[in-house]
Amino acid sequence: MIAEIGHFTLILALGVSLVQTILPIWGAQRGDLSLMQVGSAAAQAQFMLLLVTFAALTVAYVTSDFSVENVLQNSHSAKPMLYKISGVWGNHEGSMVLWVLTLALFGSAVALFGRNLPPDLKANVLGVQGSISAAFLAFIIFTSNPFNRIHPAPFEGSGLNPILQDPALSFHPPFLYAGYVGFSIAFSFAVAALISGRIDPAWARWVRPWTLAAWMFLTLGISMGSWWAYYELGWGGWWFWDPVENASFMPWLAGTALLHSAIVMEKRDALKVWTILLAILTFSLSLMGTFLVRSGVLTSVHAFAVDPARGVFILAIMIFFTGGALALFAGRAQVLRQGGLFAPISREGALILNNLLITTGCAAVFVGTLYPLALESVTGEKISVGPPFFNATFVPLMIPLLVAVPYGPLLAWKRGDILGATQRLWIAIALTALAIIATYAMSGSGPWLAPLALGLGVWVIMGAVSEIGFRVKAFRAPWDEVLRRLRNLPRSAYGTATAHIGVGVMVIGIVGTSAWQSEKIIAMSPGDTSEIAGYSLTFSGVVPQKGPNYNEQIGTFVVTEDGAELTRLHPSKRMYVAPPQATTEAGIHAAWSGDLYAVLGDELKDGAYTVRMYFNPLVRLIWIGTVIMFLGGLISLTDRRLRVGAPKRSRAATAPQPVPAE
Amino acid sequence: MVRLLAAAFVILAAAAFAPPALAVQPDEVLKDPALEERARVISKDLRCLVCQNQSIDDSDAPLARDLRVLVRERLEKGETNEQVIDFVVSKYGEFVLLTPRFGAHTLLLWLAAPIILVLGVFIMFRSYRRRAAAEKPAGKGSLSAREKRALNKLLKES
Numbered sequence: 001m002i003a004e005i006g007h008f009t010l011i012l013a014l015g016v017s018l019v020q021t022i023l024p025i026w027g028a029q030r031g032d033l034s035l036m037q038v039g040s041a042a043a044q045a046q047f048m049l050l051l052v053t054f055a056a057l058t059v060a061y062v063t064s065d066f067s068v069e070n071v072l073q074n075s076h077s078a079k080p081m082l083y084k085i086s087g088v089w090g091n092h093e094g095s096m097v098l099w100v101l102t103l104a105l106f107g108s109a110v111a112l113f114g115r116n117l118p119p120d121l122k123a124n125v126l127g128v129q130g131s132i133s134a135a136f137l138a139f140i141i142f143t144s145n146p147f148n149r150i151h152p153a154p155f156e157g158s159g160l161n162p163i164l165q166d167p168a169l170s171f172h173p174p175f176l177y178a179g180y181v182g183f184s185i186a187f188s189f190a191v192a193a194l195i196s197g198r199i200d201p202a203w204a205r206w207v208r209p210w211t212l213a214a215w216m217f218l219t220l221g222i223s224m225g226s227w228w229a230y231y232e233l234g235w236g237g238w239w240f241w242d243p244v245e246n247a248s249f250m251p252w253l254a255g256t257a258l259l260h261s262a263i264v265m266e267k268r269d270a271l272k273v274w275t276i277l278l279a280i281l282t283f284s285l286s287l288m289g290t291f292l293v294r295s296g297v298l299t300s301v302h303a304f305a306v307d308p309a310r311g312v313f314i315l316a317i318m319i320f321f322t323g324g325a326l327a328l329f330a331g332r333a334q335v336l337r338q339g340g341l342f343a344p345i346s347r348e349g350a351l352i353l354n355n356l357l358i359t360t361g362c363a364a365v366f367v368g369t370l371y372p373l374a375l376e377s378v379t380g381e382k383i384s385v386g387p388p389f390f391n392a393t394f395v396p397l398m399i400p401l402l403v404a405v406p407y408g409p410l411l412a413w414k415r416g417d418i419l420g421a422t423q424r425l426w427i428a429i430a431l432t433a434l435a436i437i438a439t440y441a442m443s444g445s446g447p448w449l450a451p452l453a454l455g456l457g458v459w460v461i462m463g464a465v466s467e468i469g470f471r472v473k474a475f476r477a478p479w480d481e482v483l484r485r486l487r488n489l490p491r492s493a494y495g496t497a498t499a500h501i502g503v504g505v506m507v508i509g510i511v512g513t514s515a516w517q518s519e520k521i522i523a524m525s526p527g528d529t530s531e532i533a534g535y536s537l538t539f540s541g542v543v544p545q546k547g548p549n550y551n552e553q554i555g556t557f558v559v560t561e562d563g564a565e566l567t568r569l570h571p572s573k574r575m576y577v578a579p580p581q582a583t584t585e586a587g588i589h590a591a592w593s594g595d596l597y598a599v600l601g602d603e604l605k606d607g608a609y610t611v612r613m614y615f616n617p618l619v620r621l622i623w624i625g626t627v628i629m630f631l632g633g634l635i636s637l638t639d640r641r642l643r644v645g646a647p648k649r650s651r652a653a654t655a656p657q658p659v660p661a662e
Numbered sequence: 663m664v665r666l667l668a669a670a671f672v673i674l675a676a677a678a679f680a681p682p683a684l685a686v687q688p689d690e691v692l693k694d695p696a697l698e699e700r701a702r703v704i705s706k707d708l709r710c711l712v713c714q715n716q717s718i719d720d721s722d723a724p725l726a727r728d729l730r731v732l733v734r735e736r737l738e739k740g741e742t743n744e745q746v747i748d749f750v751v752s753k754y755g756e757f758v759l760l761t762p763r764f765g766a767h768t769l770l771l772w773l774a775a776p777i778i779l780v781l782g783v784f785i786m787f788r789s790y791r792r793r794a795a796a797e798k799p800a801g802k803g804s805l806s807a808r809e810k811r812a813l814n815k816l817l818k819e820s
Contacts, residue, residue, distance in 0.1 A: 242715050341793050356782045364775035371771040381767055384709045386717065386760025393775050523688040601687075610688060 003068050006056025007147035010097075013049040013104070014137040016042050020107075020130030024123035025195070036119050039126035040111035046133060047108035050101045054088075057097055057146055061088050067153035070094060070146040076159035076578045078549040086170035087160045092294060092310075093146035095173055099290070100136050102174070102181040106210070107133065110185060117206060124192030125185075132184055135317045143310045159578035162550065168228040175221030176248060180286035182214020183255055187283035190276045191325050194332045204266035204275065209637060211262060211279075215255045216633035222248050223626035231586050236517070236597050236614040238622055241390040246369045247289035253362035254282040257355045264351050268413060271348075272336045274355070280329060284322040285362075291318050292369075346416040350408035357401040364393040402456045402507060405500055406463020409493075410470065424470050428462035443516060450515035457511060460504030464497040495636025499629045506625025512594070512618025525608040533615035535596055536560050537569070542600070542609065550576040552585075555600040555609065559589060571600040595619050687727065692734050701734050704743055707760050708733070708750060717760060 020042035027035025060068045061084050064077040074091040075084060083090075089098040107129040114122050140146070163169075189207045193199040225245070230238040239245065258278040264271045291314040342348040368385045375381050406428060410421040422429070435458040439451035469475070471493065472485035520532050526541035540556040557569040569587030576583065589596040594617035601610030692698040705719035710726040718726040718733075729750070736746045750758055762768045 237720070240715065344790060352786060356779070356786065360775055360779045360782060363778045367771055367774040371768075375767060375771075379767065382755065382757040383762045383768065384715075384757055384760050385762055385771065386707070386709065386715070388707055388761035389771075392761075393772075397775070397779070521688060 002056050002059050003065065003147045003149065006053045006060075007145070009049040009052040009056070010137065010147070011141060013046050013053065013100075014134060014141060016046045016049060017130045017133035017137055020046060021127050021134055023127075024130075025127035028120040028123040028127070028196070031120075033119060036123035039123050039130070042130065043104070043107040043111040043126050046130070047101075047104040050097070050104045054097055054101045057094060058085060058088050061085065061094075064157065065153075066155070066157050067149055067151065068146075069148040069150045072150060072154060072157045074160055075157045076549065077156060078577065079160060079165070080548050082167065082170060083160055083165045086164075089173045090160050090164050093140070093144045095177075096136065096140050096144055097146055098174065099177050099181060100133060100140065102177045103129070103133050103136065103184060106182055106185055110188075110210075114206070120196060121189075121192055121198075124195050125188045128188035128191045129184065132188070132321065135320070139310075139313050139317065143313050156578070159549070159576070161579070162574065162576040162581050162583045163232060165549075165576075166228060166232055168224045169232075172221055172224040172228060175217045175224060177221075179214050179216075179218025179221050179255075180248075180251060180289065182210060182217060183251060183279075183283040183286050185210040185214070186258060186279040187321075187325065190279035191328060193276060194325075194328045197332055197335045199272055199276070199336055201266050201269050204262040207279065208259070208262045208266065211255060211258055211282075212633050212637055215252070215259055216630050216637075218248070218252050218255060219626055219633070220630050222252060223623050223630075227623050230619070231588060232583070236519075236586075236616055238513070238619065241368075241387045243369050244293050246365050246390075247292045250362050250365055250369075251282055251285040251289060253358050253365070254278060254285050257358040257362070258282050260351045260354050260358075264348050268342065268348055270342065271352070273333050276333070276336070277329060278355075278359075280322070280325045284318070284325070285366075287314075287318045287321060291315055342413070343415040345411065345418050347408065347411045347413045349416070350404060350411050353404055354401065354408065357397050361394050361397045361401075364397065365390065368393065399456065402460055402503070405460050405503065406466065409464075409467045409496060409500075425463060425466055427469075428459060428466045431462050432459040446515045450511055453511040453515070454508055457504045457507030457509075460507065461501050462504075464500040464504070468493065468497050491639035492636050495632045495634075495639065497632070498635055499632025502625045502628030502630075502632055504625070505621050505628055509618045509621030509623075509625055512621065513616045516617045518615045520613045522611055522613075523604055523608045524611045525606070528608075530611070530613065532613045533594070533596070533617075534561060535566070535615070537596075537598065537613060539609070539611065542603075545572075547574065549578065550574040553600070555587070555598075555611075557587065557598055559596065569596070569598045571598045573600055590620060592620075593617060690727070690730055690734065692738065697734075697737050700743055701730070701737055704733050704737075704746055705730055707747070709758050709760050711754060711758060 020039055023035050023042070024037075024039030027033070027038070057070075059065075060071050061075055062081070064071065064075060064084070066072045066075075070091065070093050074094070075087045079087065087094070089095040107126060110122070110125060110129065114125070117125070186207050189203065189210075193203055222245075225248070226238045229240065230236065258275065261271050261275045261278055265275045291311070294310055294314060368389050372383050372385055375383060406425055407418070407421050410416075410424055411418070432455050436451050436455035439454050443451060468489070471489060472482050474482055477485075518533050520530065522530060524530060524539040526539055529536055529538045531537075536559070538558045538560070540558060542553050542555045545552050545554050552572045552574040554570050554572040557571070559566045559569060567589050569589055571587035572585045574583045574585060575581075584599055587598045587600075594615055597614040597616055599612040601612060603609050692701060702719060706717050708718045708729060710716045710718045710721035710723055710729070712723050712725050713721045716726075718729045733746055733750070736749060741749070747759070756763065762771060764772050
């Protein structure tokens with residue numbers, strides 16, 4: 001019964017989304033306010049209906065209702081509660097429901113917080129948003145219905161893929177979707193602007209908070225996925241340039257570029273055409289990611305079960321929205337007047353450099369991911385494009401970008417002074433040089449470029465700190481004035497600096513673990529001791545243990561450093577009951593200097609075990625860096641200027657048109 | 663004799679200064695650490711054909727193990743890295759390489775990013791020149807005497 005309610009509200013939501021598509025846009029064309037206002041109500045209704053759908057599916061999972069085919073295939077009564085719930089989106093159908101729910105959530109948020117938007121813009125935005133919903137709801141209902149019943153109902157389900165039964169991975173998809181889908185708002189705003197042919201700096205101000213929020217979620221979502229891969233897949237890697245990873249990385253790159261170009265548009269009324277194009281491309285890449293993951297055209301560890309009909313349907317959706325938006329763009333782009341002249345060396349120039357390098361990087365990832373597909377379909381030749389290709393094409397583009405990051409915020413708008421900026425950065429330059437020399441002295445071995453690369457991370461961090469220091473006149477004015485300036489500095493400045501610091505921290509982590517990782521793969525019998533990176537590990541043996549829905553073999557390693565016991569590592573091998581599948585759980589000891597990481601391998605003939613040990617220097621900084629980036633975004637979001645733009649309700653209601661603050 | 667001495671020296675040096683490189687399975691390890699290191703480098707660029715996007719160095723699959731052993735056998739026969747890779751490619755096709763070879767069939771793959779970068783710089787430069795040219799007549803120092811007086815008056819008032 002509950003499943004039927006969910007199915008029913010799903011179909012109702014499709015109807016509502018069609019209304020949301022047609023009436024507001026029609027109203028905006030005719031100038032009919034009451035028709036335009038249907039958009040808000042429809043957006044709210046759609047969200048409520050999908051919430052019921054989602055709740056119904058969740059209930060089916062929590063109560064292990066195996067008469068629902070989707071639950072039967074992806075759940076098991078002995079599964080812990082957390083994974084019963086995350087199992088809802090641990091499969092294709094359920095994750096699509098979460099996708100449209102998130103889409104509807106963003107739509108209703110625009111309806112709710114966007115009261116200060118001009119009514120026709122808002123109507124067009126909600127209309128476009130409704131059409132995206134309609135397309136995906138139709139996709140779910142016609143190709144991927146999660147509410148199909150099975151009769152008679154079996155007693156037990158087949159369970160969730162054990163490698164997905166993990167806390168970080170439980171929350172990875174919701175964050176990822178919030179990111180992907182959040183970019184739909186920027187897309188809808190772009191299309192709405194093209195429909196009306198009107199676009200001004202206020203447009204960028206409305207779009208930025210949404211883009212920022214989506215970017216933050218995507219950052220965290222990708223980071224969680226990477227963290228999970230690091231400890232669960234069992235060989236200490238954190239990024240594999242896997243097609244599915246690339247599918248989420250491309251919208252992230254485009255979104256990052258969009259965030260920066262929207263700043264230029266908001267402040268200087270320039271780069272309009274480019275910003276609109278980026279907004280379209282960012283969401284199109286999100287759609288492409290969805291297509292790639294679900295159509296089965298790519299081989300990947302993460303991909304969902306494959307069904308060609310679904311692939312064709314999503315491809316059609318993608319072509320319709322991307323193609324439609326780009327056609328509209330081609331027809332209307334000339335209408336958008338470019339404003340704001342600036343010299344190449346200026347804040348605008350720096351942001352354009354950022355955009356150029358990030359978009360080129362995104363293009364490199366795009367080509368690398370899709371080229372094998374294209375080549376095979378054209379000539380039948382099969383090639384692989386793996387990590388070495390991406391490291392050779394993407395990484396070099398990021399080096400000039402990182403060098404330039406500290407300069408951006410220190411250059412003036414319109415015409416900047418690069419010498420002056422360098423002078424302001426002298427402390428950062430000196431500290432970076434010091435860090436590089438110290439790294440050379442300390443590391444001893446490893447690639448000779450590594451300390452320089454590490455210096456890049458230090459440089460970005462120091463640059464961000466210097467910028468704040470310069471703006472508050474640290475060491476140049478009395479302390480009380482510095483404090484006053486610190487208080488008065490806009491939150492967005494702190495947000496920018498924080499996010500850039502996060503980038504620097506992440507770079508240090510990436511360089512550290514890539515350049516100085518040590519590895520040891522040996523056979524160990526109980527009682528054996530082995531050394532790695534200054535630690536010595538004594539293997540005490542393996543004991544069997546029973547978990548809620550698996551049996552495991554837990555190994556124990558006593559870790560000593562300088563003769564004193566430091567900790568014990570417990571890597572294990574699990575055998576899940578349903579589906580019967582083995583997973584490895586790494587034993588990890590985390591410290592600031594790096595992670596000691598041990599994996600228990602197969603048992604050998606003589607009672608010994610294959611043991612893999614790694615020391616991954618500074619690896620934690622990768623994820624800490626992404627969290628700092630997220631926090632930077634959060635600080636920026638609380639900036640008053642952005643609040644005026646969209647999400648402030650009480651004050652915004654009285655102000656029909658927000659006035660640019662500067 | 664000289665070569666033997668040199669080889670012994672390399673082994674000793676490697677054993678003394680470099681951390682011993684060990685293979686993915688302990689029994690696969692070659693005795694010569696320098697050779698083993700080369701085997702690891704080659705393995706990282708060869709795709710495990712039955713896996714989803716893993717190199718044979720990362721994979722637990724039996725086929726990956728066979729390939730790792732094959733690579734080591736060829737290396738022990740004294741083949742260069744290129745010879746080993748060529749042999750594997752001749753057996754399994756170019757699909758086995760994680761770094762596609764540069765050639766007519768991968769021209770677009772390798773050149774796409776550089777071309778886009780150059781194109782982007784060119785478009786930016788042209789658009790800057792065009793706008794600078796359009797702005798020039800109204801730019802600096804082109805105010806008429808009357809405009810200057812009006813401007814000064816406004817500045818005084820504010």
